[in-house]
Amino acid sequence: MTTEYIGTSDFTVRATGALDSKTTEEIMSVFEKLNESGKTIIIVIHDKDIAAKCRRVIEIADGRIVSDSKSK
DSSP: OBOOOOOSSSOOOBOOSOOOHHHHHHHHHHHHHHHHTTOOOOOOOSOHHHHTTSSEEEEEETTEEEEEEEOO
């Protein structure tokens, strides 16, 4: 992971390349804790297993929202 994108938000990171499952779980744990503390976390991902761990999933295809669902 790198902190390539630092903007006006409190915390922005960009994962580079495929991460092993242990590192992925560690990062998701950090994101979950940040979210529980009141931070909004936006994850752009193609992995449906990771998306399933998120509270809200917005699926986009061909530039249009095709679904917007809440989980957890």
